[in-house]
Amino acid sequence: MNRSFYWKLAAISLQKNGKTYFPYILTCILTVAMYYLILSLAGNPGIYDLVGGSIIASTLNMGCFVTAVFAVIFLFYTHSFLIKQRKKEMVLYNILGMEKRHLGYILACETLYILGISLAAGLGIGLLMDKLLFLILLKMFDGTVTLGFQIHREVLGSVIMLFVCIFAAIFLNSLRQIHLTKPIELLHSADMGEREPKIKWFMSLAGIICLGSGYTIALTTINPMDAIMLFFFAVILVIIGTYCLFVAGSITILKMLRMNRRFYYHPRHFIAVSGMIHRMKQNAVGLANICILSTMVLVMISSTMCMYLGSQDAIRRNCPHTIVVQAEGIQEELPQKMEAILQEDQIERESAVWYRYLDYTAYRKGNVLITDPSQDASGSIICGIIAIALEDYNRCQNTQYTLDQHEVILMTDYAEYPGDTLWLAGEEYKIKQVEEAKSARFVMRSQTIVGGYILVVPDMATLFRLDGAQRLEYGTEYSSQLETYYGVDVVLSEEEQIQLRAEVQATLPADYQSSVSLQFEEEDTVMGLYGGLFFIGVFLSILFVIATILIIYYKQMSEGYEDRQRFEILQKVGMTRKEIRGTIRSQVFGVFYLPLLVAGVHIVFAFPFIARILQALSMPNTGLFALCTGGCFLVFAIFYALIYNQTAKTYYRIVAPEKRYF
């Protein structure tokens, strides 16, 4: 037979099956676009300039991997329903004298058509969206985003590679299906109902175990550093668990409900339960996808939003005054030297703050702060400590506090402290009072990585004693040293501030080893970094939300046609339209809100875990994160409800057309 004949036949059959193929091709196109977008983002070198660049890069690579897995599962699964419908047509060709070999040619041509269309349109949309999203978001973040826009040839290459592979696999699978079936069976296959799914105990159990261990990791990992390491592991466990539970667990539960006669033979449950069993068989994977995508959207957008909104905290911690000088060692003359410069230049200013402090890290185990690396630190939390003598504290804060020997004031931002005593360098101190660290303008640079405390100790002697202890225990390589801080708010333009810094650096003695930081610069970097993160969060969320909408819509539509006949029968058997609407609603409602519900549960369990990771990324404000998460979930739920309502309307129109007299 002529080569072009197959191409023509394939084109015709695609056209004839347009109703089923159109949504499939659309799915393919958008999957390609989505994969391109996320790959191009992950390949963006600007990522590494962001705070925690390596973590984000690996998160994105993880995202690429997950998207690729989605693409494979989702396309394979969508296609499996298509090929089932096409089998009969194929058999007809077979009976009319076409060999299975020829059917293979037609299938190959069809696959190539779809691949071509999907890649061309998908990459086109991907490129366009890439550019567009960048422009929009750049505008949104006022140019503080450090990411650029470019087209990578390798990205194009790997997108094409992946989809060629997926389509080849889909093609081989359809070939296998065609070869395995016998014409006679196939002709009758339309009369065969969808087989009832079996209870899969093993898979349900595996799902519970995976999900359980994922949750356990999330709840029991206290150390922020461990949290980062275990994060991916927990995520993979939860993903596997979600798939297993949706695919097998749901059916197990429904079948158990069916075995309960008193529950099952009830007008409201009877149709819903049996309908759900069959519905879940076809929808489980799609629903699990929706669930995972929703969870990802929520986690990403809430954590990045929290960082963006919390960036003021980071600025305050890193650079509490408009101009900050930090010198190594105890430099009693630093204030006078700085005052002299400021006076000489006649700079408009507020009163300055200066203090001597020790900034070091320790492991807190219960109420003992450990600085000896040889000691057993298991079960402890790493924390940053700033120690200040009372006299400096009173001067800075204009207070008249007094402390006895072995008494301290503990200041904390978001880290909690249990108990009312504290062991420091082998001696117990009573915590006289606890203060909010926010109220003071102390630099807490080390606490940007880990949570921690400011400790106000009775006198300089105690401060020296602590310094000596940590020097001894950490050794020269890891120990910190005493520093002197001088900070002042000045009224100067940015250029003048830069000038002033140069002057200060030139004037101060070299042995101060001083560093001068300007708050506006800090603000620029921090906002740029967190803005970039938020940008990625918004970008990926939009992407995932589009994918979610698509899956929901596709599922609703494809089911509408199947359900139509069933509901006609129910009407004939004596169900009112109202009852039918009711059962449709409860089934569709259950099926489509289940992913949102499970996503909510995932979020609840992930919350403490992510809060810890955020601590490691210098966002210890758990309250703000809770607010962000709650807010995002609410917005997402409203959005989800809107999509659901819209598609449900279309679904009703298909299933129970208005004004049919039944």
Next chain:
Amino acid sequence: MMSMLEVHHLKKIYTTRFGGNRVQALSDVNFSVEQGEYVAIMGESGSGKTTLLNILAALDKPTGGEVLLNGKSLTGIREKEISAFRREHLGFVFQDFNLLDTFSIQDNIFLPLVLSGKNYKEMKSRLTPIAKQLGIEEILNKFPYEVSGGQKQRAAVARALITKPELILADEPTGALDSRSSDSLLHLFGEINQKGQTILMVTHSTKAASSARRVLFIKDGEVFHQLYRADNTEEQMYQKISDTLTMIATGGMRHE
């Protein structure tokens, strides 16, 4: 004495959506069915027999005339109650069985009872004798796609009977069955009728119609003729029906 089912001057006109074409499906149908009768309604395709059945089943509303079931007008029932009425007073057997694939045979049969809020024990006790009579005890736990057409239709009959309806409406019940299954189904209808069940069947199969006690012929939207089986055997009845059909087809005169 009042008849169980009375149909007076029934008229049905279909209009296309924009009121352009008007098609008269039924023009003036009159007949009645007594308690315990087994009536077949025959007619060619397009003669309006399906329309008639749909109206009797309260699935469609007539343009004119009325239908009385036990003296109660079907047209007077409010939309809200119509489904419950259908469920409680009528049983249906369809050509394409209309069993739900998502239910086992037993659950399919239970369906109308579950909708009426009956408990499992009562449903089961109602099902046992019916299943025995219809010979479907073995397949109760199977799914519709696992059993043959004849078995599916028996299940559908069981579903119609289980509500103890006053009237069973059958729409081409043998239409999708092979001749052996048809025979056994018709035999079953005869048996059920013997036990006092009123049956009204719409069919264009002479074979099916000949199992009824009375046959109504519909042509051009009217009852054209009727035959009583009386003491005739099925074979004699078959011959009589064939003759009548030939006469209708050749446009013979109406006689009573």
